[in-house]
Amino acid sequence: MTEPVLSVRNLQVEFASRRGTLRAIDGVSFDIAKGEVLGVVGESGAGKSVTGLSVIGLIDPPGRISGGEILLSGLRIDNLPPEEMRRVRGKRIGMIFQDPLTSLNPLYKIGDQIVETIRTHLNLSETAARRRAIDLLAEVGIPAPEKRIDGYPHEFSGGMRQRVVIALAICAEPELIIADEPTTALDVSVQAQIISLIKRLGRDHGTAVMLVTHDMGVIAETSDRVAVMYAGRVAEIGPVQDVVRNPLHPYAKGLMGAIPTLAGDDKRLVQIPGSMPRLSAIPRGCSFNPRCASAFDRCRVDRPEPLSRGTQSVACHLYDSVPTETAA
């Protein structure tokens, strides 16, 4: 296999607070290959967004990356000086945020914002950048782009604005796009369009996509692989069909059981009892053990490390006794 576009190794992110240091991300590792879409799911506060922000180097103080490394096509980027990291942002990594209504500066024409970004990263003239901006708007599905380019953000609907945001994220042909809940603020009919747009762009340009969401439906439709996060760790990671059809981690099982089916059978949805622990009170051993039906003594003492089970990787002691099928 060729070198992954993004490789996150044992990432740790800490937030210094008055009551001591809180570890928001604790030993997260994953790869994203060229053209691959990795979905990252989990409850609010599981560390999905923080993972995305640490990749692009935008964690706000007091948060900081305290361990591990992040490699972009083999180049280590988590310790780059600020000015070099700025050049990576927007050029090699594009980011899409949750709320398209507030992501664009209301006082500038969208075209000016795109041209500004293009000219920051690519050595193009004003007119060439404008031509490129029109092409980009056409590519993300804005009708009559040569006219709309001179519109202000408030003249666009939410879905159209998210398309503009996507155009901004891809305007310098990045290797990686981080989409942080890109459809959460949109209504359902628009969600599907935006999802298929992100999918198409990833395919056409060979861009790796890290798709952060709490919507399993979105993941199932879009992603090649999925990482299930819980309390700052990856509980399970694997190809999306395998994880959805055959989840291994008790938490992942719980999540999949909570997805309603379109068939409309009367079966009650499974509910995971309790709620995710606060960062200041993460239990010893496996952080999921107080909510886990299958927890046994070891879970309350030992922290489970990721184990390979076929195509999937799972951090759970339940699978430790079984001999592994492939090399870890």
Next chain:
Amino acid sequence: MLAFTLRRAIQAIGVMIAVGIISFSMFRFAGDPVNQMVGMDTSGAERAAIRKSLGLDDPVIVQFGRYVGNAAQFKFGVSYQFRLPVSNLLMERMPATLELAICATIFAMVSGILMGVYSALRRDSLLAHVFQAVSLIGISLPTFLIGILMIYLFSVTLGWLPSFGRGDVVHIGWWTTGLLTWSGLKALIMPSITLGLFQMTLIMRLVRAEMLEVMRTDYIRFARARGLTTRAIHFGHALRNTLVPVITVAGLQFGSVIAFAIITETVFQWPGMGLLFVQAVQNVDIPIMAAYLMMVSLIFVTINLVVDILYTIVDPRLRSTVSRAH
């Protein structure tokens, strides 16, 4: 856009009529003007004749109509003390006040915005704390005290700057300016700073607060994620969004700068409208007081109108709501 401007202009006229009522009522309640004009030995018949010639026997509503009609043509009657038309006196003094107010506002805006931006971006630096402390002084010390302290330091002790007056002025048509002579410029420094200091601290604090607010918004985070330079983010994106409220405040403050010029003009014996007004109060010269009230209100109302129109230029969202509303 035109309809919007027109509607605002009509509102402005309404305000001016209200001010007219107040300034007109000054004549009726601040003593008998005839007594002010004549000596002790004037006979009753002479007083009655003056009263009639001034139209003071007419019904109030007629007098008010006449007053507003005259005011609209910038006729404010004759000053009791100078025996000259009030409008001439005001026009003579206005350039001095406007020049002072404009210089003070420019000083306040430029230094206020610079200090505000700096103390927002380098929140924990020593200089930012110094600015905060200075702004506290600027807000809490009264204008006249600052003026007197500056006169003591720069005129009396150091002898660098003149302590009073406008210096040499150049006449350009009816306008007189101190901006074209060395002594005029020197005379302008201390009064401008004294007058602008309060607005400067106000603008500085406003810019700082707004800038901190804007830096937390999603579009700034997104601008950073787009890899824009820090400079472009701070000055292109953040500052422009900060300027909307700053324009409002600076605009409205320009009116109070003119009004507060009374104190500064008194301290520095600046030959402007404010000094004229203070002298008028001392001599119960009601036509000047009334006319001053009208003039200052007119300036306030005009600035309000200009600020409203400026808004729509800075913020495109207002442009469309304005045109959609009509």
